[in-house]
Amino acid sequence: MAKPRIAVFKFSSCAGCQLEIVNLENALLDVLGAIDVAYFVMASRDMEEGPYDIGFVEGAVTSPHEIERIKEVRKNCKILVAMGTCACTGGLPSIKNWTSQREMEARVYTELWAINSTTAYGIDHYVPVDVYLRGCPIDLNELVDLVKAALLGVAPPFRPHAICVECKLKENACVMLQGKPCMGPVTAGGCGALCPSHNKGCEGCRGPNNDTNAASLAKTFAEMGLSKADVVRKFRKYAGNTPQFNEGAEAL
Amino acid sequence: MLPVEVAVLKKADVASFVGMLTKDYKVFGPTKKENQFAFGPIDSAADLSLDYTTTILPPKKYFHQPVETMMSFKSGDVTSEGAKLDGKQLLFGVHPCDVNAILLLDKVYRDKYEDPYYADKRDNTVIVAMNCTEVGQNCFCSSFNTGPGLDEGYDLLLTDLGDKYLVQAGSAAGKDLVAKAGLGSAAAEDLVAKDKVLRAAQNKIGKKVDTENLAEILNANFNHPKWQEVKDSCLACGTCTTVCPTCYCFSVADKVDLTLVSGERPRVWDSCLLKEFAEVALGHNFRKERDARFKQRFYHKLSYFESQFGAPGCVGCGRCVTFCVKNIDIVAIANEIASGAEETKPSVVLSKKAPGECKGNPYKPLKAVIKGIKQQTYDTTTYTMSFVDDKVQQEYKYDPGTFNMITLFGIGEAPISISSCADEKGTFDHTIRAVGNVTKALTQYKVGDVVGVRGPYGIGWPVEEMKGKNVLLIAGGIGLAPLRPVINHIKNRRSEYGKFEILYGAKTPNDMLFTDEFDTLRIIPDTNLLLTTDNPGGVKWEHNVGVVTTLFEKMKSVPENTIMVTCGPDIMMKFVVKGLLAKGWAPEQIYVSLERRMNCGIKKCGKCQIGPLFCCQDGPVFNYGEIQGLPEEIF
Numbered sequence: 071m072a073k074p075r076i077a078v079f080k081f082s083s084c085a086g087c088q089l090e091i092v093n094l095e096n097a098l099l100d101v102l103g104a105i106d107v108a109y110f111v112m113a114s115r116d117m118e119e120g121p122y123d124i125g126f127v128e129g130a131v132t133s134p135h136e137i138e139r140i141k142e143v144r145k146n147c148k149i150l151v152a153m154g155t156c157a158c159t160g161g162l163p164s165i166k167n168w169t170s171q172r173e174m175e176a177r178v179y180t181e182l183w184a185i186n187s188t189t190a191y192g193i194d195h196y197v198p199v200d201v202y203l204r205g206c207p208i209d210l211n212e213l214v215d216l217v218k219a220a221l222l223g224v225a226p227p228f229r230p231h232a233i234c235v236e237c238k239l240k241e242n243a244c245v246m247l248q249g250k251p252c253m254g255p256v257t258a259g260g261c262g263a264l265c266p267s268h269n270k271g272c273e274g275c276r277g278p279n280n281d282t283n284a285a286s287l288a289k290t291f292a293e294m295g296l297s298k299a300d301v302v303r304k305f306r307k308y309a310g311n312t313p314q315f316n317e318g319a320e321a322l
Numbered sequence: 323m324l325p326v327e328v329a330v331l332k333k334a335d336v337a338s339f340v341g342m343l344t345k346d347y348k349v350f351g352p353t354k355k356e357n358q359f360a361f362g363p364i365d366s367a368a369d370l371s372l373d374y375t376t377t378i379l380p381p382k383k384y385f386h387q388p389v390e391t392m393m394s395f396k397s398g399d400v401t402s403e404g405a406k407l408d409g410k411q412l413l414f415g416v417h418p419c420d421v422n423a424i425l426l427l428d429k430v431y432r433d434k435y436e437d438p439y440y441a442d443k444r445d446n447t448v449i450v451a452m453n454c455t456e457v458g459q460n461c462f463c464s465s466f467n468t469g470p471g472l473d474e475g476y477d478l479l480l481t482d483l484g485d486k487y488l489v490q491a492g493s494a495a496g497k498d499l500v501a502k503a504g505l506g507s508a509a510a511e512d513l514v515a516k517d518k519v520l521r522a523a524q525n526k527i528g529k530k531v532d533t534e535n536l537a538e539i540l541n542a543n544f545n546h547p548k549w550q551e552v553k554d555s556c557l558a559c560g561t562c563t564t565v566c567p568t569c570y571c572f573s574v575a576d577k578v579d580l581t582l583v584s585g586e587r588p589r590v591w592d593s594c595l596l597k598e599f600a601e602v603a604l605g606h607n608f609r610k611e612r613d614a615r616f617k618q619r620f621y622h623k624l625s626y627f628e629s630q631f632g633a634p635g636c637v638g639c640g641r642c643v644t645f646c647v648k649n650i651d652i653v654a655i656a657n658e659i660a661s662g663a664e665e666t667k668p669s670v671v672l673s674k675k676a677p678g679e680c681k682g683n684p685y686k687p688l689k690a691v692i693k694g695i696k697q698q699t700y701d702t703t704t705y706t707m708s709f710v711d712d713k714v715q716q717e718y719k720y721d722p723g724t725f726n727m728i729t730l731f732g733i734g735e736a737p738i739s740i741s742s743c744a745d746e747k748g749t750f751d752h753t754i755r756a757v758g759n760v761t762k763a764l765t766q767y768k769v770g771d772v773v774g775v776r777g778p779y780g781i782g783w784p785v786e787e788m789k790g791k792n793v794l795l796i797a798g799g800i801g802l803a804p805l806r807p808v809i810n811h812i813k814n815r816r817s818e819y820g821k822f823e824i825l826y827g828a829k830t831p832n833d834m835l836f837t838d839e840f841d842t843l844r845i846i847p848d849t850n851l852l853l854t855t856d857n858p859g860g861v862k863w864e865h866n867v868g869v870v871t872t873l874f875e876k877m878k879s880v881p882e883n884t885i886m887v888t889c890g891p892d893i894m895m896k897f898v899v900k901g902l903l904a905k906g907w908a909p910e911q912i913y914v915s916l917e918r919r920m921n922c923g924i925k926k927c928g929k930c931q932i933g934p935l936f937c938c939q940d941g942p943v944f945n946y947g948e949i950q951g952l953p954e955e956i957f
Contacts, residue, residue: 103580104580104582214580218578218580218582221582222578222582222732222733222763223762223763224733224734224759224762224763225759227575227577230596230597230598231558231559231560231593231596231597231598232557232558232559232560232596234557234559234560234561234564235559235560235564235593235596238378238379238560238561238564238565238645239388239389239564239590239591241355241360241378241379241383242378243355243356243357243358243360243378244358244378244561244645244647246647247357247358247645247647248356248357252647254559255557255559255561255647256557269356280596280597280598281558281596281597281612283554283555283556283557283558283612286554286555286556286557286648287557287647290647290648
């Protein structure tokens, strides 16, 4: 691929993933040599029209306006990347999905007449997605790997399996064996087992791995002393929309 | 002072002894990590936790590193072949199970294709082992005679005798260390004391697996109801294999820098528990289900490894039990299956070994130039290649049905069968369907471009056994590529073979390979060519319509004095074999070429295993009679 034209779009999100891109610093300069940033509100003043070779979408889709906008973005991008957990699975915004819409809106807003929100979904609920860049926030090494893979025209070398593999390769002391619940065994790797490497249980931000046995892990959480409500929260924190994690939430 | 075989080291002197070791070696030993242990760098004896039960990762990580650069490359050239070990390293306090596991890895990595990365570290490492006087709750080494006492594989062996260690030297390096440290000689009662503490340790081991006929019993119970229970519980997280001291599988994936032309080819430990492990291009997965993958690990340890390397693949270290968050216990499973089991089934043993030898680094590809490119179908192309080094090309010999590993540095490496006949000197052909990273990238290559090639690997078609016999050749789609050498081999020696019949099927006429060669096939004397397509589409088609087995009604071949060779999609081969067996063919007359994921071609990466067989070196061509008893599904 010749210098690909890149666009970055923000939907319902904290902008943390875009900030990660800006944080690339040294690597960013090298990457910038290889790409042409055509649309990136946070980092550039010049906004160019589409179509784009690669579109990075951050954020969940949570309003009728966003539903229309994501369809437009899809039309304008050859490769569409769901960037970050919100765009991949609905992410943190999706924790509202199990409470009634009006009740949730009333907790946050006063002028309810002006609020028109929808169930929070990842963007693939509305449009086909080519690549998922997982994590809250995204992993910069994976972002660079993705750009390189796109330039080479090959599939990005992402880990589809459980976090446990990278955790063990780093020889971390297993947090589960220290009595701390960890979503690592059902969560897709690629982050380098970031939280367990700091001796904290994985929160599952990267969503389900490619062979999720969430029901089995939920049972183990219960045996470790977690209440049913705690287990449900574990599985609905980032990717409750996915059938895999939903199975964990409903296992007990 | 004269070197002594048996000495004593007072515990008060351990600090100075370790201090001495750190001067000459990079020392690694057991250290505390939260409520667990890990082998780590040792600067002084204070860093050691010699009361450890087991470490998270076994010390194999110092020989076969979790992530290791095999070579660096730039613009298609290998610029370095991995880093050599800097100085010598010493592993202190290695338990007998782990030493025995290293001896098993020697069998895997130091065969005719010696792994240079492993060998370098192995040759430059001193092992100070330590017998176990305390045992962990998951230890079951005594079931495999791999502990609590150690018999071989050490330079020095320590046994805790209370206020001192008994020190036994097992090598010249070990004797030198004893001499250098000036350790005092042991007394006869110290050896008696050693026996006593080891007997006591042995008695403390609570876990036991009855290993008598275990492999044969397990082979007969591949579909035991226990496996459903395991499937429901197992998280397929890969922990059990990653912490296993005898697991050796790895995957290889190139990493380029932002120039996209230079980078590294690392290997990373892989795990048969992971879903993608046995997945091939186009998404077919030979072990899609979790229980199939769990069984692969379990059977590899307790059945297959012995067929492959002559010893059980488990040393009873207990790590896979200790570190499993679901407490899945292979000892309990083995005992449950074995209890009350009466049926046994012998392991599959093959009659042939692959030819081939290794000069230098077996992973390093040689440069080959593309001499010709011929489009076969919309997605399949034949590349005619020749090694850049004339001498290599002249000496390059291969059997029909064998394969090469093709490298495009920066993209990766893929196993591809050779589609030419070795009678054609000067060049060799690969007929490639663009379905994966490497094969798709190759479509951008032009005549004169250079790729990396290493091989040939494996056992090919039985062209010698076929002599004097009739031959039935059945191919499906791209499966004709590895069979084309057989056709040309017979064509060039027509009088040496009996009747020759070719059945070739493809999805549509547009998916057929080598169509321009069909006419030359028809004029080979005493040869019958039958074609079929599942769906002729809009193309003019005068031949059969239907799957390849529908040609069985039209073919002339009969079982008498005939050998059948087949290659095609798994589902096709499955029905071809089934159909011929039903028509009275014997399994021994049937040869199949199997496809599996491969990252090395030389029995190292572990990806291509089918039960106890390595598709890369025991195949890819197998006699169906020899493999029909495999516990795992073949097709």
